Amino acid sequence: MLCPFCRKGETKVVDSRGSQEFVIRRRRECLDCGRRFTTYEKIEESPVTVIKKDGTRIPFDRQKILAGVEKACYKRPISPEQIERIVADVERNVYENFDREVPSRYVGEQVMNLLRLTDQVAYVRFASVYRSFQDVNDFVQELQPMLQNRQRRER
Template sequence: MHCPFCRQGETRVIDSRASHDFVIRRRRECLHPDCRRRFTTYEKIEQSTIKVVKKNGNRVPFCRERLRAGIEKACWKRPVSEEQVDAIIAGVESEIHESFEREVNSRFIGERVIEALRELDQVAFVRFASVYRDYEDVNDFVEELEPILRTGPAPPR
């Protein structure tokens, strides 16, 4: 590792810490006698780009921000925090990288998000499902809501 200040190649690691999303934070010190400055580096696993196979057969690169946009639309004006949205995204992304090497079907991603939203917020769940599952009429909504209505309302937060 080259020192960003003096460009010398001799540094030593002072401290290493693992953080979320498989990132390692390292504090380093330059060993050049005229510099001796400290700096932080981050080490992340380079993952291959996974393609998402859409309903129409097109293949597009997996985009975390696109997933976020869909979840945020479903959670608009709902009591869902940004941390909860981040947790859903991280969980889905982790499952994708664990289960697939090159391609993932968009259906897999959508179903994982639906499962997470069903547990988190029923209104956000219905919103996301209505777009994802492309409901044709009110009967489709009723079919989706029947299991929720049978078990009763969600406990208050």
């Protein structure tokens, strides 16, 4: 690791800790000039490809999941930390269960399951886009099991 100050190559790690999902934060000290700096190491995973409904293949993109979840949770009482946890859980599930290719259906179902547990309105918003609802009947069909579960709990 080159020191960003004196450009020498001898540094030592003073402190190391995980800071986020798949990221390691290292505090380093240059052995020549003595200055300290921080580096972040991201584990390089083998790229996973998403197989879309039409058969096309695109690289797995965490940002696309984040954008979809944020849209579904817009103006809902859901914290950024909860949104990040949902996205991290989906990403972890994908990398744990698939080596090279994952069906988009799996990713969408994972997001819907986690949103269902977090906020029902956000869940229905996401489902309406993901499942391409065409009319009110599609919404009713999606809400029917949720309403039945609620009625059973109230009894």
